[in-house]
Amino acid sequence: MFAKIGLGLLCGIVLGFVLQRGRFCVVSAYRDVILVKDNRMFIAVLIAIAVQSIGVYALAGLGLIQLTDVPFTWLGAIVGGFVFGWGIVLAGGCATGTWYRAGEGLLGSWIALFAYMLGTVATKSGVLKPAHDALTRHKGGDAFIYTTLGISPWVLILLFAALVSLIVWRHLRQPALVVPTLKPRKSGLAHLLFEKRWHPFVTALLVGIIAIAAWPMSEATGRMFGLGITTPSGNLLRYITTGDATYLDWAVFLVLGIALGSYIAAKGSGEFRWRLPDVKTIRHNFVGGLLMGFGASIAGGCTIGNGLVNTSLFTWQGWVATLFIIAGTWSATYVVIMRGRRKETAGAAPGQTAPLSM
Template sequence: MILTGLLCGALLGFVMQRGRFCLTGGFRDMYIAKDNRMFYALLIAIAVQSIGVYTLIQLGIVEFSAGVFPWLAIIIGSFIFGIGIVLAGGCATGTWYRAGEGLLGSWIALFGYMVMSAMMKSGPLASVYNSFQAVQTPINSMAETTGISVWVFIALFVVIVIGIVVRELRKPKVMIPTMKPKRTGLAHLLFEKRWHPFFTAVLVGLIALLAWPLSEATGRMFGLGVTTPSANILQYLVTGDQAVINWGVFLVLGIFLGSFIAAKASNEFRFRMPDAKTSIKSFIGGNLMGFGASLAGGCSIGNGLVMTAMMTWQGWVSLVFIILGTWTASYFIFVRPQTKKSAATATTVKTA
């Protein structure tokens, strides 16, 4: 049963690679390019998963406990994680799938991410994690806090998402020149045709839904998750402790495998070596990702996709601060240098 994690991860890696489902780029584009399409795609995936998982809960197929709400750790950790994903060039899941494409900068970021996650989970920084986690409120569920049925929250959210989707689909389409297809039929659809982000989002939501019963069948009572399994891989490699090898470990390995298959089949796989500056940024970003995601109890998938779908304060507060961290890093890395360059150019022209 544990190998179903590999299958689920492979599906996720394949879909994310072919659909270019990059939350880092999506959050960054919200600020820099005023393009919200990837954020809207995330909302679609959340809605699909939320409806499905709570239906499974109602049927008694899966179980879920929202637990407590360690608000301070969520806020600080998510903000740091948001900064880290910009430096690393991808979020936790995005780093795994881009590593499968042969992007060596993502391998560097992934190494930093795994090391720091392991240090936070069971290493010398575990005391830092425990100290922040101690600051908490006892109720994490939005439904329990308000006394309103979770289905009311889901229904309101779905209505909002449907409204956004309808509005976006009604916008005039921008014609993008495309090359003449080299493949036909299913091969063209799977490995050549550009996927719409909303279509990709539905698939991601369905895979996230599938993860719940598959994971719980092995005793792991959660859906998609990347940070702890990534730390577990490093712990196993260092200690040989087979107890840390669970469904989640096979999930993240599957993401890498699925992305590799998709990239090879679509002729997008190639090894790309970053320069020294990019390598350093990737490593620093990976460490910030590992620290932030561990502190917050989840990354852009564990918190931003899964815990949001479960209508928890943890998920939605985390998502907000991940985005704010991404915007902050984007300002200092992309916007501010460009502003300074433009100002310097204007001054030179004026002086001349």
């Protein structure tokens, strides 16, 4: 139990700190591509996938960790991924984004987080389990893409890493945006950790390294996987409602550590404060959280389990689910945010700017 608590919390605290300081959220990565035509965070996610892929397969090759098959439940990946994409837009954050924003004091994220846990438990073991079983019954053949292609995983790893490197190089060659900066109030390490703006690519590199370290840390407690958010979030609610300590595995302490690490980062940077959103946003947060829990449970993972970990393993489940998460995110961004702004702008008085709905 000490290893589960210590290693899980340690990994979670470091991850939560990095996520908060780097403002690393996958829903922003997907949404901002069409919402504000900004692809920096999307590229950052690709960096994190590439880094983790190299590290994880290197560890597996050295015999330090053991990789297991990830079943390809293709219908669940499609339906669950799309629903989850809608959920993260309504909730205002992905799975990890919701956890770290809760650590900043955003009460809307606490509401989304509770609904996310509730949706997960209801789908995996509650009233929605029949839907879960029906959508995850259909399985594909191979778990890994490289098995289907009959090639070494390192072929895909090196090709993907080369592609991401080219994208990063082309992006960095573009003229840098001039961002106004305030006079530093801190100096030395405190300035770097709590005040200086973190570049998305640097944050992604750190996230990738933490994701690699999560594998041996998790396997040391008997859990044969890396980062994961959905199942441990549901298990936390199960433990709270049943008192059954068997639900408290490494990953439960990981997600608790994310909130704690984010709180430490937010307090140190002066960004922590309790904030209560308006009624419309609260409604979106709750519904979005439920959709997140349902979608991630059906798809076999969230933007971390599928979008960061299973993609780095080059599993069919990870890539198919991620593509449909992106499709769901883009369609929800258009319907909920972009069309909503247009309606509000059309209804605003001349000379007034309609407020953001989310």
